[in-house]
Amino acid sequence: MAVSADRAKVLKTWYQLVVDNFLAVVAAASIAAVLRSAWPISHGNLVGWLRSQQPAHVVAAVVLTAAVVRLRRMCRRRDVYLVDYGCFRPRPCFRAPFATCQEHLRLMPYLVDEESKTFGLRLLERSGLGDETSVPEAYHYVPPDRSLKASREETELVIFSAVDDVFAKTAVRPADIDVVIVNCSIFTPTPVFVDMVVNRYKLRADVKSVNLSGMGCSAGLVSVGLAKNLLQVAPPGTHVLTVSTEILSSQYYVGTERAMLLPNCIFRMGAAAMILSNTPEHARFRLRHVVRTLTAALDSGYRCVFQEEDDRGITGVRLSKDITTTAGHALKSNVAAIGPLVLPASEQLQVALSLLKRRLLGRAKVRFYRPDFRTAFEHFCIHAGGRGVIDQIQHGLGLSDEDVEASRMTLHRFGNTSSSSVLYELAYVEAKGRMRKGDRVWMIAFGSGFKCNSVAWECVRPAANAAVDGPWADCIHRYPVQLPEVTKEI
Numbered sequence: 477m478a479v480s481a482d483r484a485k486v487l488k489t490w491y492q493l494v495v496d497n498f499l500a501v502v503a504a505a506s507i508a509a510v511l512r513s514a515w516p517i518s519h520g521n522l523v524g525w526l527r528s529q530q531p532a533h534v535v536a537a538v539v540l541t542a543a544v545v546r547l548r549r550m551c552r553r554r555d556v557y558l559v560d561y562g563c564f565r566p567r568p569c570f571r572a573p574f575a576t577c578q579e580h581l582r583l584m585p586y587l588v589d590e591e592s593k594t595f596g597l598r599l600l601e602r603s604g605l606g607d608e609t610s611v612p613e614a615y616h617y618v619p620p621d622r623s624l625k626a627s628r629e630e631t632e633l634v635i636f637s638a639v640d641d642v643f644a645k646t647a648v649r650p651a652d653i654d655v656v657i658v659n660c661s662i663f664t665p666t667p668v669f670v671d672m673v674v675n676r677y678k679l680r681a682d683v684k685s686v687n688l689s690g691m692g693c694s695a696g697l698v699s700v701g702l703a704k705n706l707l708q709v710a711p712p713g714t715h716v717l718t719v720s721t722e723i724l725s726s727q728y729y730v731g732t733e734r735a736m737l738l739p740n741c742i743f744r745m746g747a748a749a750m751i752l753s754n755t756p757e758h759a760r761f762r763l764r765h766v767v768r769t770l771t772a773a774l775d776s777g778y779r780c781v782f783q784e785e786d787d788r789g790i791t792g793v794r795l796s797k798d799i800t801t802t803a804g805h806a807l808k809s810n811v812a813a814i815g816p817l818v819l820p821a822s823e824q825l826q827v828a829l830s831l832l833k834r835r836l837l838g839r840a841k842v843r844f845y846r847p848d849f850r851t852a853f854e855h856f857c858i859h860a861g862g863r864g865v866i867d868q869i870q871h872g873l874g875l876s877d878e879d880v881e882a883s884r885m886t887l888h889r890f891g892n893t894s895s896s897s898v899l900y901e902l903a904y905v906e907a908k909g910r911m912r913k914g915d916r917v918w919m920i921a922f923g924s925g926f927k928c929n930s931v932a933w934e935c936v937r938p939a940a941n942a943a944v945d946g947p948w949a950d951c952i953h954r955y956p957v958q959l960p961e962v963t964k965e966i
Contacts, residue, residue: 553708556752557759558933559648559715561899562641563947564634564747566610572744573607574600583618584730592732599741604863604884604959608951609744609891614725627663627725634721634747635669636676638896642749645945647758648715650677653751655706655716659688659695659895661924662783662793663723673719692781692923693859696720696748696895697931701766707754714754721747722894729792736792742862746893746900756936764916764932765817769810772925777802781924800868803861806928807872807920811849814930818852818916846874852916853932856880857901859921860887869920885955890947895921906942907952911935 581596612630614621635658643650656679658669667675670685686702688695696718703716724745729736753759771777780796796802816824830845849856856879858869866887870880882901886893890900898919905911917933939945943952 554710554712554754555756556704556707556754556763557756557936558761558763559751559753559759560642560645561748561750561902562638562643562645563749563896563900563903564637564641564721564745565947565949566745570610570613570616570745571608572611572615575607577741580615580618592734592737595734596737596741599738602863603742604866604887605742605744605891606888606957608889610746612723612725612745615728619730620725620728622726622728622730624665624726627723628665630725630745631660631663631665631669631672631721631723632676634723634745635673635719635749638721638747638749639673639677639717639719642717642751646751648751648753650679652715653677653679653683653717654710654714655684655686655703656719657686657688657699657702657716658719658721659691659699660721660723661690661692661695661894662727663725664689669719669721673717690924691895692925692927693722693861693892693894693897694921694923694927694929696898697766697919697921697929698768698923698927699895700750700752700763700931701768701929703752704763704766707752710754712755716752717749718752719747719749720895720899722896727793729790731786731788731790731792733786733792733794735794735797736786738795739793742892744891744893746890746896748893748896748899750899760935760937760939761917761933762936764934765814765930766932767810767814767817767930769806769813769928770925771802771806771809771927777806777926780926800864802926803865803922803928804868804872806922806926807869810920810928810930811873814932815847815849818918818932819847819849820851823847823851849873849918850875850879853918854912854915855902855905855910855917856882857898857905857917857919858883860884860890860892860897860901861922862892863887865922881956884959885957888957888959889951889955895923897921900947903942903946904948904952904955906939907946907948908955909943911938911942913938 577600578597581593612626614626614630656670656673658673660669664687668687670687673679674683674685688699691698699718699720703718707714707716722743724743729740776798780799780802782794783791784794785791826845827847830842833842834844856875858866858880860866860883866880866883882904885904886897886900893900898921902917913935915935917935919931919933921929923929943949
């Protein structure tokens, strides 16, 4: 049995080598055939042939070739690079261990019935969060401080910390920033977040600013897509600063609707900042692809994550019980779009053959071939939206526990930090020393609407000291941790 498995593995390896390099093999064979038919070619014959040509023709050929090369460069979209990124690292005073959450649930005057208290505690037990996740200072009060002042203080803390971190890691100065993009889903004050950043760092008067709101946990990758579109048409040397966060202070739900209690249990404070550019100087990652999928045309997707008032008039965000199913359908559409862009020819051929067999023999008789995305990516950063979301994606893509380790450990250490979570996961991979030059990274995030967005990166230069300079600096030596098994029933 072991011999058969080894033989199948060897055959698959040879199959991938041949199919993935088919064009290169054909090209090499063609060149060899041409050289063999024209052999021998002497240096004297080549010089004699050039001298026999009209000088004007030679000059015209050189000028035309140079013009074609220059035109191709002008028409080709510029590559986009991630110069570096930084994450907010909360101080220990913001931590919310399970015992503290349990005490607050019992002291909260709004959750008067025992059923709601028990439901909240069971949610926490099954959430996949550890005892070191952090909540804003406003959450440490009973009742929570949901004032505008508290939200502004949280905003300035997390955003400015993340931006300070990314500036400290790069040679880019605030004066070099040409575009600022900030995303936060629910809390949107006046002036908006981009104005706070411009004011704090005294950016140039001609800086372009964009503020994204209401796009959920996938907004960070939406910002990357927007930055890509701007950088591809901008002059060389343009820099874009993006900031992703979710401000929690004013969003604490104080009602008893079960579908609205879930955000209180899994969302935690966090923020991440990125500097992107259209020049490779000092870059760490090259942006390969951005693929966005929106299912808002379907009522189930549109209302899957919905902010509204409950029966008592209390505002909160309602999460549908079918959120994992909706995420699975959105992921399926997104995978169908990004697959042809990233999968090697060997995997695409097997998918095509599978579709052909299902069409000829019937869907019931032929099982659809699930492509192996581990042939396209070395690392996976799946949005840490919750234990169930990670489980669903792992099962749908056929990933191993090691492939989703960064997502589970980020959920355990930092909780669901919304749109910034994928960068905490990237920081985890680098802090563990697993990133190598040329490695490919797949970021997947979900958001209200319902959205599924993907971003593919290629590592240009791994971090030199990620283990001591990042959000995981004080705890990476303790990870990965063993997570307890839980039942699905809540």
